[in-house]
Amino acid sequence: MTPDEQSVFKDKLAIDQDGIIEKGLIAGISPRSIYNRLKTEDRAKLILTATVVITVAVLFFIILFISYNSLDAITQIGMWEFLTGASWSPGSGAYGASSLIVGTFLVTGGAILFALPVGLGVAIYINDVASPRVKSVLKPLCELFAGIPSVVYGFLGIVVLVPLLLDIFPNHLSYGYSWLAGSLVLGIMALPTIISVSQDSLAAVPRSYREASMAMGATKWETTRKVVMHSAVSGIAAAAILGIGRAIGETMAVMMVTGNAANFPEPLWNIFDRVRTLTGSIALEMGESVHGSLHYSALFLLALVLLVIVLTVNLSARRIVRRTKMKMGEIAKPSRETKIAQMMSPITKSFEAVSDRYKETAVKIAIYAFIFAFAFMISSLFIGTYGGLAIGVLAATILFISKKLSKMLGPKHVQKVVYSSLGVVVLAVVAILVVFLAIIFVRGMPAMSMDFITSPPSHSGAEGGIWPAIVGTLELMLGTALIAFPLGVCSGVYMSQYAKDSKFVRVARQAIDALKGTPSIIFGLFGMSMLVIMFGWGYSLIGGCITLALMVLPTIIKTTEEAVSAVPAELSEASAAMGASKWQTISKVVLPAAMGGVITGFILSVGRAIGETAPIMFTAAVAFKTTVGFALFEPIMALPYHLYYLVSEVPGATDNQYGTAMVLMMIVIVLFAAASLIRRTYNKKVGW
């Protein structure tokens, strides 16, 4: 041991009064081995920390690049004019984004309005009624549908939903492409997330609450409605807002079915009108805009607005969840009360007492008002204002009567009615999703042939095969995995095992959450402005891989953190008690035990990544390419972009459209099956 090493070592241990280290007297272990161990320990921690720093830096750079590129637009158009201007027409120099912002909120709002109640209903059914067997079918089904690429949903919207809507409302829809279609597709896409998140929070409600309620003579449904949902409200709110955040940032599916007319619906609740969203505008126009022009910069400003909206939504979600938890006493209130709060406390207290008394009445009035307004808006589109008013009153009356009726029926019958209607909802949801899958596979079959798989496209993709797109997608998958796995897993391990409540960790957590909610098209713009333009790589495989890897990074960090944290503390204690260092414990005991969960989460996120279109359409993917090879700095073809291209640019390529969608779905399903297989094997092996 050199003197240099010795001094480091002494620093570390701060014991050496008796020259123990020089003599090597610590329990017969040589000083050198201890020194090496400490060095490994330091290195491991350093590497893990570095990966977290990279993640934080990514968010910083995304904000930097998007803002920097939108500077021109801010200075030349002006923020106020940009946000409030009603006309968006880049060709004639009009950059008013208000209709796009409103359009975004309308489509999202419509989607949540139907997806939240339906999703919550399905979650309640899974939690209360479904037998373990039904549960074991529904839950993986949910995961599978969460994995269907957005471009496929958009494609299904075009081939199934739009014609269907035209059939149902022939007098009201001129194109079929509409706000209604957008909200329906978006809502169906959001369903799996809403179902699984709210079911998790329902299931997390302690059994003892249920027992206490049932012991007082409440039925299962009464218990669910009044106690379980009350306790799970923060989780359900989180599910809703998570759904909203994701829906606002959704690009491909929305763009494909909303009709993309940059105007306000007339009247504002006309669900049959065409609308255009922020994401849709960016994706549609970025390809046409000239780099450095005002138009180009204005699109980045749209992205900035989108980013601000999404971050605000996610941030407020966290606050709402925290506040509800605080109110219910699940987490402690901050102990320091401000002076103002103290002075106000008699007032707030009496207000609470009053509000408590009238809370129920207020909620009741709100529900009736909502039902009335909703019925009025929808029906007035068909039968005019007066007819709408009549229908609104009718709807409120029906609600009133059904409430009275439920009281007469008694709690047991109400439960029966509620649970069986929920059963119908579940059946409908499952049916829709299964039909979606069936359509792709039935219509995709005719296109399948050895030729289709193994030959390059011809006639702009209307003829020929998709071999380059398959190879490109697999290359993207491999590259994304190679970049995202080490970064994501290391950061996840750090966040689970090393993170303390320091400023750095808090910032990192916020950054990871923010990145997780960031729309995929923002990653696309970031990749484009940095990799394609600044680094001068042009459209390239590596650019696509990096962009996708950054996009899935936060999800991988989260799933890794969860899987590692789920390893029982007894295991690491047992290892530590035998003299293992922290890193030895982590690498030899904790990580192997958590590997099943880590890999499952990783595969699922990669599966989601390769279905993405928005991040690669401006960084890597081109419409046409005949050669196949592994060239990092060459552009590639990819299945999702190819499908989008065929659907939007190549009329009459129906067979190849379905065929491409089918191959893409098959890859997703294979990944999904692999993930659940791994999970099952590992669960059996470790048994917790």
Added chain:
Amino acid sequence: MDINIPIRKNCITALIGPSGCGKSTLIRVFNRMCDLVEGTKTEGIVFFDGENICKPNTDVLALRKKVGMIFQKPNPFPMTIKDNITYGPKLHGVKDQKELDEIVEESLKKAALWEEVKDRLHVSALSLSGGQQQRLCIARALSINPEVILMDEPTSALDPMATAKIEELSLELKKNYTVVTVTHNMQQARRISDYTGFMYLGRLEEFGRTKDIFENPQNELTKRYVSGIFG
């Protein structure tokens, strides 16, 4: 199973015995909470008010209104103290705010909690201490005016001070209610109960006046258990 046990009105009946002997299972039959466990099967007859409550067509909701239950760990709902108490009455159709307020006060007084919480009925019940939470659960059970109160090891999660309060409260409660309590703690059974049943491996080994069970047990097993030779 070989159990034949009378539960006397306005008395405290205690069930004692080692873990896993079936005390809690038995008490959960009395208000059919056993139904919540999947695949439960009950045999035999339990008479309450002249009705066999184990019949399949029993109205379990009405039964549970009459036979309340206190659980091992305090389980107040994550709502305000007031909402915890009004939950049951609202469930069974009380709507009038004034009446609800009266029920809140009365139930909390009966549970000896009123003085401690009357100024903060609008705070979360989870902010109370463990002992207070358990008394709140008792108040919640009392809010719907049951006839019988089942207690499933109500003090096993509490400290000695809080336990003493609950025991005191039980003695007060038996004036108006019939109490059945399951306990791990032999001394507790001895202190508060009028009748005691000793269970072992799913059988009721001995039942009688508490004094007799502890001072003059007839059964060899009971003798060994109450004298602490096994347990």
